[in-house]
Every structure is written in C-alpha cells, then in structure tokens.
Amino acid sequence: EPEVTQTPSHQVTQMGQEVILRCVPISNHLYFYWYRQILGQKVEFLVSFYNNEISEKSEIFDDQFSVERPDGSNFTLKIRSTKLEDSAMYFCASSEDRLGSDTQYFGPGTRLTVL
Amino acid sequence: AQSVTQPDIHITVSEGASLELRCNYSYGATPYLFWYVQSPGQGLQLLLKYFSGDTLVQGIKGFEAEFKRSQSSFNLRKPSVHWSDAAEYFCAVVANDYKLSFGAGTTVTVRA
Numbered sequence: 294e295p296e297v298t299q300t301p302s303h304q305v306t307q308m309g310q311e312v313i314l315r316c317v318p319i320s321n322h323l324y325f326y327w328y329r330q331i332l333g334q335k336v337e338f339l340v341s342f343y344n345n346e347i348s349e350k351s352e353i354f355d356d357q358f359s360v361e362r363p364d365g366s367n368f369t370l371k372i373r374s375t376k377l378e379d380s381a382m383y384f385c386a387s388s389e390d391r392l393g394s395d396t397q398y399f400g401p402g403t404r405l406t407v408l
Numbered sequence: 409a410q411s412v413t414q415p416d417i418h419i420t421v422s423e424g425a426s427l428e429l430r431c432n433y434s435y436g437a438t439p440y441l442f443w444y445v446q447s448p449g450q451g452l453q454l455l456l457k458y459f460s461g462d463t464l465v466q467g468i469k470g471f472e473a474e475f476k477r478s479q480s481s482f483n484l485r486k487p488s489v490h491w492s493d494a495a496e497y498f499c500a501v502v503a504n505d506y507k508l509s510f511g512a513g514t515t516v517t518v519r520a
Contacts, residue, residue, distance in 0.1 A: 297451075326507070336452070336498060336510040349507060384451060391506050394440050394459035401451035 295319045297400035299385050305406045306375055314370045314403045316385030325368045326386040326397060327360065329353070336384065342368065343391065375407045410435040410503040414511035421489050422519050429484040429514050431499030440502040441482040443473055446513075447495045455497075458482060469493070494518040 298317045306312050318325050327339040341348040342360050359371045368387075372379055382404050386397040411434045421427050433439055440459045444452040456467025463475040473484045482499060499511040 299451075324506075328508070335512050336500075336508075338507040338509070341507060349505065351507075386452075386508075394457070394502075396442075396454055396457060397508060398454070399444070399452040401449075 297385055297387055297398050299383075299400035299403050301403060302401065303404045303406070305408065308377055308407055309374050312372050312375055312405060314372075314383050314385075314405070316368045316370070316400055317366050318368055318385065318387030319389075319398055320366070322387035322389050322398075324348070324388045324391050324395075325360075325362070326388075327370045328384045328386065328399075329381040330384065330402075331378075331381040339370075348391075372405075375405075377407050380405055380407045410439055410501050410509050412499050412501050412509055412511035414497075414499055414514050416514045417512070418515045418517065420517040420519060423491050424488050427484075427486045427489045427493070427516065429497050429499075429516070431482045431484065431511060432480050433482065433499075433501045434480065435501060435503050437503075438477065441473075441475060442500040442502070442508065443467065443471070443482075443484050444498045444500060444510075445469075445495045446498065452498065455484070489516075489518055491518045491520070 300315045325342045330336045340350040340354045357373045382402045384402045385400045388395045388397045413432045442457045443455040455471045456465050458465045458475045496513045496515050498513045500508045
C-alpha cells in the first residue's frame with residue numbers, strides 16, 4: 294500500500310540554524326500539507342500546497358517557513374532560523390484531490406528538537 | 409471557524425470491554441468528519457470518515473462512528489478493545505477550507 298514517507302525521523306538542531314524536513318508524498322497525489330504537533334498540544338495545520346504554490350497557510354507559517362517541491366517526488370519544509378518554540382513533531386500529508394471528503398494520508402512525522 | 413472538542417483527555421479501559429470516545433464539532437453546515445489514530449512513535453492513521461449518507465460509518469480495526477447532527481457529535485466506538493488499541497485518538501473536521509482541524513486527542517490505555 295502506498296504511503297507517505299518522511300526523513301529524518303528525528304532532527305536535533307541549534308537555535309538559529311536552518312533545517313529542512315523532507316517528505317515523499319504518495320505518487321499520484323496532487324495536494325500536499327504540513328502540520329505540526331507541539332508536545333502535549335493539538336495537531337495544527339501549517340500550509341497546503343498545490344501546483345507548485347501555496348494554497349493556504351496558517352498564521353503559524355510566517356516568513357521563517359517555506360515549502361518547496363524541488364522535483365517530482367519530494368516536498369520539503371524549510372525553517373530558516375529555528376527557535377526553541379519550533380520544537381515539535383512535523384507531519385507531512387498528501388491527498389489525491391482537494392475535496393473536503395478526500396482523505397489526507399499522513400507520514401510518520403519528523404520530531405524536531407531545537408536546543 | 410470550525411472547531412472540534414474531545415472532552416476526554418484520557419480513558420482507561422479493560423481489554424475486551426467496549427470503548428466510546430466522544431467528539432463534538434462546531435460548524436454551521438455538515439462538515440466532513442474524520443477519526444485518526446496515532447500509536448506511539450507512529451504517524452496518524454485514518455480510522456474512518458463521514459461526509460454523507462449513512463450516519464453510522466464503519467472503519468478499520470473494528471471501529472465505527474455515528475454522526476448525530478442534532479448533537480453535533482461524531483463519537484467513535486469499538487465493542488471489544490484489544491491491547492493493541494492503546495493509542496491516541498484524534499477527531500478532525502474539514503469545513504470549506506480543505507484543511508483538517510483536530511481535536512486535542514484522547515489517550516486510550518488498555519489494561520489487561
């Protein structure tokens with residue numbers, strides 16, 4: 294069964310450093326998402342992406358964040374200058390279509406720890 | 409804006425007993441409703457979803473959920489819990505903005 298994959302599974306970085314989190318969505322999916330879950334809190338939407346541009350972003354997704362689909366398979370989230378409060382689990386998701394009923398399939402997540 | 413409430417932070421249930429997890433949503437129209445499960449160290453796996461039709465939906469792993477419009481609820485149930493059901497369960501809603509809004513989650517502990 295096709296699945297969303299994410300690398301690395303755990304990333305430790307120093308405050309102020311740049312990090313890139315990588316995702317490989319399901320191959321025939323067209324819509325891509327990033328969510329994050331700070332420890333003990335809700336899973337929160339960050340951004341959605343379609344046709345090589347951002348469809349929607351939350352207030353969390355400020356200028357420190359960017360997303361890119363550098364090739365036909367990868368979807369990346371970059372945090373330019375990490376802060377302590379960026380420590381969280383980051384989930385990538387993809388969906389075939391953008392219907393409200395369409396299932397978003399999630400990857401296993403990348404745990405980002407900012408020291 | 410839509411929101412999801414899961415009133416129970418933590419539920420402990422004996423193996424073989426029934427389980428019900430509560431979910432209430434706030435949205436003007438009928439939203440699309442989902443239940444996801446997150447096992448320790450794992451990602452979010454879809455258990456089931458509702459978007460129209462029969463209000464009782466069946467999912468994977470023996471779970472079912474019932475949509476009740478009058479109560480704005482979408483409670484998840486399983487008749488007989490297995491130890492492997494110990495996990496965190498998230499109710500989520502998609503409104504007209506295509507993004508998932510999650511509840512805070514309910515942690516289920518299964519005792520032998």
